[in-house]
Amino acid sequence: MYQTINDSIDVVGYFSQGKFYPRKFRWQQKTYDISEVTLSAFVRDGGVRQQFYSVVVAANVYRLCHNLENQQWQLREVWCEG
Amino acid sequence: MKVEKQEKSSWLRTIAHIDVNSYFATILQQENPQLRNRPVGVIKSEGRSCLIAVSKEAKKRGIKTGDSLLAVQHLAPDLVLVPAQFDFMLDATRRLQAIFKSLAPQIEMFSLDEAFLDLSGCERLYPDLQAFGRLAQRRVKEELGEWVTCNVGISYNRFLAKIASETSPKGTVSFIDQHNLNHVLCTTAFNDVCGVGSRLAKKLRAVGVHNLYQLNLVDDETLKLQVGSYWLGQLRLMAAGKEPDLLRRLADPLPHMKSVGRSITGYQLLDDEQAIRQVLYNLVAETTHKARQMNLRGRYVSLALWGQGKDKHFWHAHLTLPYYLNQSLEMWQVIWDELYRSWQRPWPVIKFAVRLGMLQPDTQVPRRLWPQLQKRQSLEEAIDKLSQKYGLFTVRPGTLLSGELIRPEVTGFLGDKLFQL
Numbered sequence: 103m104y105q106t107i108n109d110s111i112d113v114v115g116y117f118s119q120g121k122f123y124p125r126k127f128r129w130q131q132k133t134y135d136i137s138e139v140t141l142s143a144f145v146r147d148g149g150v151r152q153q154f155y156s157v158v159v160a161a162n163v164y165r166l167c168h169n170l171e172n173q174q175w176q177l178r179e180v181w182c183e184g
Numbered sequence: 185m186k187v188e189k190q191e192k193s194s195w196l197r198t199i200a201h202i203d204v205n206s207y208f209a210t211i212l213q214q215e216n217p218q219l220r221n222r223p224v225g226v227i228k229s230e231g232r233s234c235l236i237a238v239s240k241e242a243k244k245r246g247i248k249t250g251d252s253l254l255a256v257q258h259l260a261p262d263l264v265l266v267p268a269q270f271d272f273m274l275d276a277t278r279r280l281q282a283i284f285k286s287l288a289p290q291i292e293m294f295s296l297d298e299a300f301l302d303l304s305g306c307e308r309l310y311p312d313l314q315a316f317g318r319l320a321q322r323r324v325k326e327e328l329g330e331w332v333t334c335n336v337g338i339s340y341n342r343f344l345a346k347i348a349s350e351t352s353p354k355g356t357v358s359f360i361d362q363h364n365l366n367h368v369l370c371t372t373a374f375n376d377v378c379g380v381g382s383r384l385a386k387k388l389r390a391v392g393v394h395n396l397y398q399l400n401l402v403d404d405e406t407l408k409l410q411v412g413s414y415w416l417g418q419l420r421l422m423a424a425g426k427e428p429d430l431l432r433r434l435a436d437p438l439p440h441m442k443s444v445g446r447s448i449t450g451y452q453l454l455d456d457e458q459a460i461r462q463v464l465y466n467l468v469a470e471t472t473h474k475a476r477q478m479n480l481r482g483r484y485v486s487l488a489l490w491g492q493g494k495d496k497h498f499w500h501a502h503l504t505l506p507y508y509l510n511q512s513l514e515m516w517q518v519i520w521d522e523l524y525r526s527w528q529r530p531w532p533v534i535k536f537a538v539r540l541g542m543l544q545p546d547t548q549v550p551r552r553l554w555p556q557l558q559k560r561q562s563l564e565e566a567i568d569k570l571s572q573k574y575g576l577f578t579v580r581p582g583t584l585l586s587g588e589l590i591r592p593e594v595t596g597f598l599g600d601k602l603f604q605l
């Protein structure tokens with residue numbers, strides 16, 4: 103199951119062919135190196151546009167959310183087995 | 185080779201049906217590598233026990249969409265349950281639609297994960313249809329991820345193209361033409377035939393019909409007695425490899441939805457009137473919001489309630505109004521005062537459904553000019569503006585302030601979400 107976190111994070115990434123690819127994020131004073139972006143999804147909640155990135159860090163899956171209105175990043179969920 | 189070319193040109197149309205394999209589960213496996221090669225059951229949300237989709241690994245163990253968790257636990261004790269991400273699915277569908285539009289001049293989305301592409305007249309662009317199929321599969325993988333596979337079925341009408349993709353192994357491109365038509369009709373089980381449900385298949389089995397080809401061996405009288413005159417006509421079309429009405433109607437899409445509605449199965453049986461009231465108001469608010477988003481008004485209001493247990497309790501009531509509505513409060517008054525109040529509450533409720541039907545465009549129905557209604561209309565318009573900016577239910581009536589909100593979601597069949605694409 104995914105465990106809800108909803109913490110603010112800082113994200114570093116790069117743009118390629120008009121798309122953003124996150125490479126690292128910092129959560130609770132720790133830096134996580136992203137090895138793969140497995141899925142991205144654009145979601146609109148009313149007028150609030152959000153871009154979700156599902157990323158793999160050391161075999162764990164994290165759901166990051168980029169609020170395109172206020173440019174804030176959040177760690178939304180983490181996959182926890184069991 | 186010459187014969188092949190002649191045959192292709194003699195096809196009046198070329199239709200490709202593209203269907204993503206085990207869509208909901210595959211997208212979640214694409215997202216999470218830890219779920220790949222494992223039996224995955226998609227549930228609506230945490231705590232639910234009905235599998236709304238299953239992965240191909242789960243299907244191999246005999247688990248089907250719609251099964252309850254309790255019934256299948258012995259088949260796959262290692263089944264991984266994952267809540268659906270409806271917003272992710274809708275976004276993936278938008279991206280699929282963009283791919284399909286870039287591949288063919290005319291497309292018809294049939295559900296969240298499947299579409300018909302009309303390739304008629306594209307012979308110079310796609311001289312090799314096998315290569316077209318591979319191209320479509322590659323584009324889907326590039327856009328949604330390596331784990332996402334799809335079947336491509338190609339034939340001269342939608343019905344056969346869909347059978348081609350439904351009956352072939354995962355991730356393949358397959359064809360139905362005059363050469364293999366009879367073989368396909370003989371070997372296709374009814375659960376792979378679009379439009380034939382389990383009840384109809386059961387009736388057909390009762391007269392010894394187990395596949396489409398065998399329909400040709402039964403006379404009209406016997407078939408009509410068994411399935412009625414409408415299905416007699418539809419089944420005769422299918423047995424000849426022709427499109428039934430369900431698929432033919434895709435060519436003439438409705439100018440607007442005929443009805444909108446919302447249903448929900450609760451976590452527990454509800455007997456408390458306040459709790460029932462809250463659920464119903466929530467469903468009414470979403471239903472009327474959808475109608476307003478599509479600039480439609482309806483005058484058929486219905487309410488259905490289900491109980492649980494051996495008796496399979498069900499109650500349904502509807503009302504056709506002399507006027508059209510799309511305001512929450514108006515529909516709520518009909519649902520609560522006219523319909524719900526007529527129910528005697530003999531059993532607790534597990535499932536609720538409300539529907540607004542006989543929809544017509546806003547501009548084609550008479551406006552009601554009562555000042556009070558005008559005021560409510562202005563209020564709902566203002567709330568809709570806030571919802572568009574900050575999300576549905578940002579401003580909501582006091583009835584919905586306590587308890588958990590029921591939010592919009594998509595189902596496998598696009599239904600009234602088509603307008604969101």
